[in-house]
Amino acid sequence: MKTIIVNLGENTYPIYIESALLESAGFLIRRHIPSAKKIFIVTDSNVIRHYAMSVKETIAKEGVEVTLKIIKAGEKSKNLNVLTSLYNDLVEAKITRSDAIVALGGGVVGDLAGFLASTYLRGVKFVQIPTSLLAQVDSSVGGKVAIDLPAGKNLVGSFYHPSLVIVDPTVLGTLDKRFLRDGLAEVIKYALIKDEELFNILNNVEDIEKLESSFAEIIYRCCNIKKEIVEMDERDTGERMILNFGHTIGHAIETVCGYEEYTHGEGVSIGMNAITGISEEMGLTVSGTHKKILQLLKKYELPTEMPKINKEEILSVMQLDKKNLDSNLNVVLLEKIGKAYIYKTDVTFFRGL
Known part of the structure; x- marks a missing residue:
């Protein structure tokens, strides 16, 4: 055990x-x-x-x-x-x-x-x-x-x-494949923010069926990463925010779509893809990172495109994001695969969605 x-x-x-x-x-x-x-x-x-x-x-x-x-x-x-x-x-x-x-x-x-x-x-x-x-x-x-x-x-x-x-x-x-992929979005998140080796494992495995035999080890790796981060920042005021990579957009999509069209993991998948596209274009993320993420998300059949919903509604929900501190929206970006950081900005960061 x-x-x-x-x-x-x-x-x-x-x-x-x-x-x-x-x-x-x-x-x-x-x-x-x-x-x-x-x-x-x-x-x-x-x-x-x-x-x-x-x-x-x-x-x-x-x-x-x-x-x-x-x-x-x-x-x-x-x-x-x-x-x-x-x-x-x-x-x-x-x-x-x-x-x-x-x-x-x-x-x-x-x-x-x-x-x-x-x-x-x-x-x-x-x-x-x-x-x-x-x-x-x-x-x-x-x-x-x-x-x-x-x-x-x-x-x-x-x-x-x-x-x-x-x-x-x-x-x-017993899980439907859609909900396995839903969880896999969070696994990919852990790989992107803190575990490049896990990213490579996910890349090298043929498909989700081949990955299933490794779930116990994958769960252990993700829980251990979260344990280490939570021990450093139990109350989510600093380092722990990196666990929310992709979540600012993802939560907004879930909310605006009434928690029906997208699962949590699907929202996070779209969020991780969208925010990395923005950050790489702004020179805040190593060039080529977005393409690698997009390929991995598509490999596991996760959604990557922003839904056709009112952008102003999305931005309005983001203003209630729990990472809004001291008039700043703390968004989680990737420096590169396996290394995340917190970037202080506001909702105008997302105008390009």
Whole structure:
């Protein structure tokens, strides 16, 4: 079993990565949260069809009372109405501060259940069991939890770390190829900002099917990069911003398109391509970088073209970006493949979209 320890003082927690690890979920939760008499699982309408019931049974075998709540799959469930409903479910289940919430699903479930845990009773322990590639390599690690508002993505949130993260790469076998590619966009992001060797691996593998046998190692590499960055900048005021490469444009696309037309990874893919085109043209990125990125994104059948949507709407959403600090929009650019940096500007940077 691969283990990564995210060292954050009293917020330190482990990430466990191993095939068939869901079978040990109950044991691991009992070991790390021995006080829990009740476990409240949040999952979605996709995950319930595959392994949610077996995870519930595995946890129940440890002698705890388990409540399972199902939300509708998709970004539109990350809202105040669903959150309020879950608060009421927690009250009905009589969850106390000694108990725990488990996020069993992709990034939407992880963000929503994590924010739920961070705010209910001023903080209840929670566990991340990510079931999508995107959640396994990125959103389950680092303690960012949030819900969306109509005006933008993740505008209501907090920093709240899990007690542990349980990653089982075998569950990715149930994912539709579109959602494997969705997660692969985040993998490519990690390669671009911090790991040129991973970029070369992705380039040299024939296609996504050939890549699947390497998922455990890829997940480990991405989580380890994120761990190192989060340990340096837990609250996202400096170095951690580079994890948002492509996200300023990507989040705006998701918002303007109503979270229906594009997945998160697809938005990030378009964002990474677009921003590198701009930065290279301005002489801020090594010449030829944009072409290499475009080729890799197309190889894995990720979208790269800006959708035909109102540019002013896109720019308006960008003004609410969380990287807006001190009247500056901190955009993440590449110096070259494997090395990112933060560039202070404003939304006029994106007028050429």
